[in-house]
Amino acid sequence: MYDYHLHTRYSMDSDAAVESMIQAAIDKGIKEIAVTDHIDYEFPNPGGNLWVVDMDDYLETLAQMQQKYRGQIVIRRGIELGIQESCLDRCLRFYEQYKRELDFIIASRHAIGGVDPYEVNLFQSNRRHQCYEEYFEAVASMVQLFPYASVYGHLDYLVRYDPGEEKYSYEEFAPLLDQILTQxxxxxxxxELNTSGYRVGLGRPLPPWNIVQRYRELGGTILTTGSDAHSPEDVGLSMETCYQTLRSMxxxxxxxxxxxxxxxxxL
Ligand SMILES: [Zn+2]
Ligand SMILES: [Zn+2]
Structure with a gap:
């Protein structure tokens, strides 16, 4: 198993020690991980905290861990970079400054219209279609403006916060989704195939299987798998199930x- 999406205490929303995540990965028989803590400039901060990482400290810790666990597990140096138009310059500067130090960059879209969907109920008053449209347009803009990602994270992230039963279908946004995948x-x-969908009860990864299939049809070959774990118990979650489905596809x-x-x- 390869878990290429893990958060530790260097992320604003996790207090897991880096070592506890590595230990969990080893216990679960994972061969290789990428630690991908959050940098998300200008993400709404209700607590006043900043979604930034002390890069010197972070890279130093990862180097120590690589040394300590050599022969037991491969540890890659990653980051999950949240992209918004309003701070694109900072994202590009970050990339230029750290591209040589990192193995792996996930570019993700979390905020929509400057709003954190985790904090605000975006889906009230029949705005379902509009919400997804705004979100996928924001993703389309991200993949155009920031072409340097290794992978683009959880392409339909917003679905985690949709309280409705129906969610959305590929067909509903086919031209926009195809444009994103082609870019x-x-x-x-x-x-990335983000298995956190299983954790939150969606019963599928993000994005869903038919979008993964479409990506393949369009010629896409690069695909990582990640749990998006913020604590040790979620490391490697539902990964075996996903590998089986990928093989059958x-x-x-x-x-x-x-x-x-x-x-x-x-595989
Ligand atoms: Zn994310
Ligand atoms: Zn994440």
Whole structure:
């Protein structure tokens, strides 16, 4: 198993020690992980906290962990960078400054219209279609404006906060979703299969299987798998199930990253 989306205490929303996440991964038989703490400039901060990472401290800790656990597990240096138009300059500066120090960059869209969907009920008063449309348009803008990601994270993130039964369908937004997937492929980047959907009771990964299938049809080959765990018990969650489904869909490999270059590992 390869868990390429993990948060630790360097993220504003986790207090897990880096070592506790590594130990959990080893216990669960995971071969390789990427630690991907949050940087999300200008993300709404109700507590006044900033979604930034002390990079010197972070990279130093990861280097120590790589040393300590050599031979037991491969640890990659990642980051999950939240992209918004309002702070695109800072995201690009971050990329230029740290691209040589990182193995893996997930670019994600969390805020929508400057709002945190976790804090605000966006879906009130029949705005379902509009919410998804705004979100996917924001994702389309991200993949255009920030082409440097290794993979783009949880492409339909908003679905986690949709209280309705129906959610959305690929067909409803097919041209927009195809545009996003085509641009990702043109960027030479990939998508992630984010298994947190199982954790929150959606019974599927983010994005859903038919979008993963569509990505493949359009020529996409780079795909990582990540639990998006913020605590040790969620490391590697539902990953085996997802590998089985990927195999049945015809995938023979998934991707890992080293120094921001994708490598295929057999499934
Ligand atoms: Zn995320
Ligand atoms: Zn995450």
């Amino acid at each position: 990702i492929i043109a960027n030479g980047a990939g998508i 015809g995938f023979t490999s998934i991707s890992t990253f080293h120094e921001r270059k994708a490598m295929a590992v057999p």
